[in-house]
Amino acid sequence: VTSVCALADQYKTAQEAHAGQLEAAQRQLADLEARNRKQEEELQILRNLGKLLEERMADFKGTQTFMTTADSYSSAEIISMVDTLNAEIFQIAAFTVEMVKNGMLLASSEEQNKNIEQFWGPWNLQNIY
Structure with missing residues (x-):
C-alpha cells in the first residue's frame, strides 16, 4: 500500500510539474505569437514605406530634369x-x-x-x- 501511495504521490508530483511546464509553454507561445504579429505589422509598415519611397524617387527623378537645366x-x-x-x-x-x-x-x-x-x-x- 505504501508503494502505491508513493507511486500516486510521484504521479501527482509529475502531473503538477507537467501542468506547470505546459502552462509556461502556453504563456511563451502566446508571447511569441504576439511578438510575431507585431513584427508582421512592422514589416508591412516598412513595405508600405518602401513603396512610398519608390514613388517619391520616381517623382524626384522626373522633376530633377527641370531642376538641373537653366x-x-x-x-x-x-x-x-x-x-x-x-x-x-x-x-x-x-x-x-x-x-x-x-x-x-x-x-x-x-x-x-x-x-x-x-x-x-x-x-x-x-x-x-
Whole structure:
C-alpha cells in the first residue's frame, strides 16, 4: 500500500510539474505569437514605406530634369512676349474691324494689299503673309 501511495504521490508530483511546464509553454507561445504579429505589422509598415519611397524617387527623378537645366527665358521675358503677342492680337482685331467698317473686304487683292500697307506699313506686310 505504501508503494502505491508513493507511486500516486510521484504521479501527482509529475502531473503538477507537467501542468506547470505546459502552462509556461502556453504563456511563451502566446508571447511569441504576439511578438510575431507585431513584427508582421512592422514589416508591412516598412513595405508600405518602401513603396512610398519608390514613388517619391520616381517623382524626384522626373522633376530633377527641370531642376538641373537653366531656363531659356526668364519669367520677365515670357511675360513681355505674352504682352507683345496680346498687343499684336489686339491690333489684328482692330484692323479687322476697320476693314469690315470700310468695306475693305470687298476690295480686290491689289486694293487689299494697298490698304494693308497703309495700315501696317511695308515691313509688317511681309510678316502677315
